[in-house]
Amino acid sequence: QVQLVESGGGLVQTGGSLRLSCAASGRTFRSCAMGWFRQAPGKEREFVAGISWTGTISRYEDSAKGRFTISRDNAKNTVYLRMNNLKPEDTAIYYCAADRNLLPPTSSPLEYDYWGQGTQVTVSS
Numbered sequence: 001q002v003q004l005v006e007s008g009g010g011l012v013q014t015g016g017s018l019r020l021s022c023a024a025s026g027r028t029f030r031s032c033a034m035g036w037f038r039q040a041p042g043k044e045r046e047f048v049a050g051i052s053w054t055g056t057i058s059r060y061e062d063s064a065k066g067r068f069t070i071s072r073d074n075a076k077n078t079v080y081l082r083m084n085n086l087k088p089e090d091t092a093i094y095y096c097a098a099d100r101n102l103l104p105p106t107s108s109p110l111e112y113d114y115w116g117q118g119t120q121v122t123v124s125s
Contacts, residue, residue, distance in 0.1 A: 002026040002098045002114040009094060009119030012086055016123070020081040022096030022116060033099040034072060034079040037109055038092035038121075045095070049081060050105025057104045063089075086123045093118040 008020040020036070035050040049070040051058045058070050067086075072079040079096060097112035099105070106112075 002029055002032060002100070004096050004098060004114055004116035006094065006096050006116045006119040009121045011122045011124065013124050014087060016086050017082070017084045018086065018121060020083070020094055020096075020119060020121075022079045022081075024077045024079070024098065028100060029077050029098065030074045031100065031102060032114075033101070033103060033105040034070075035097045035099065035105055035107075035109075035112060036070060036079075036081045036094060037097060038090075038094045039118075040092040043092075045109055047107035047109070048094070050107065051079065052104050053102060059105055059107065061107070083121075086121075088123045088125045090121060091123050092121060094121050 003025045005023045036048040037045050039045040049060045051070045055072050069082040095118045096116045098114040099112045
């Protein structure tokens with residue numbers, strides 16, 4: 001079992017930066033691939049970024065490439081999402097998720113077993 005708690009969201013102007021954190025509890029975190037997803041009002045939840053359990057493989061949704069960076073610190077049981085050059089269309093609730101399979105990160109939310117409660121990111125124009 002893995003419990004996830006996100007933090008770091010907030011209100012930022014266009015072009016600004018935020019770093020989201022996801023603190024995990026549970027012994028299996030270190031063997032989980034981790035993902036960040038987001039959901040804007042009236043839209044489906046979408047993949048943003050994912051990272052393998054080793055931290056050596058990462059993948060990004062196209063609009064996140066070059067602006068967002070996912071990383072993890074297994075010693076701290078934490079995964080991060082650094083977001084630069086934020087745009088109004090990045091406004092959403094951001095969720096972290098854990099996939100307990102020892103596989104590279106997937107973009108499908110159906111593959112993830114555990115989810116946090118989310119943190120709101122609002123980018124003003």
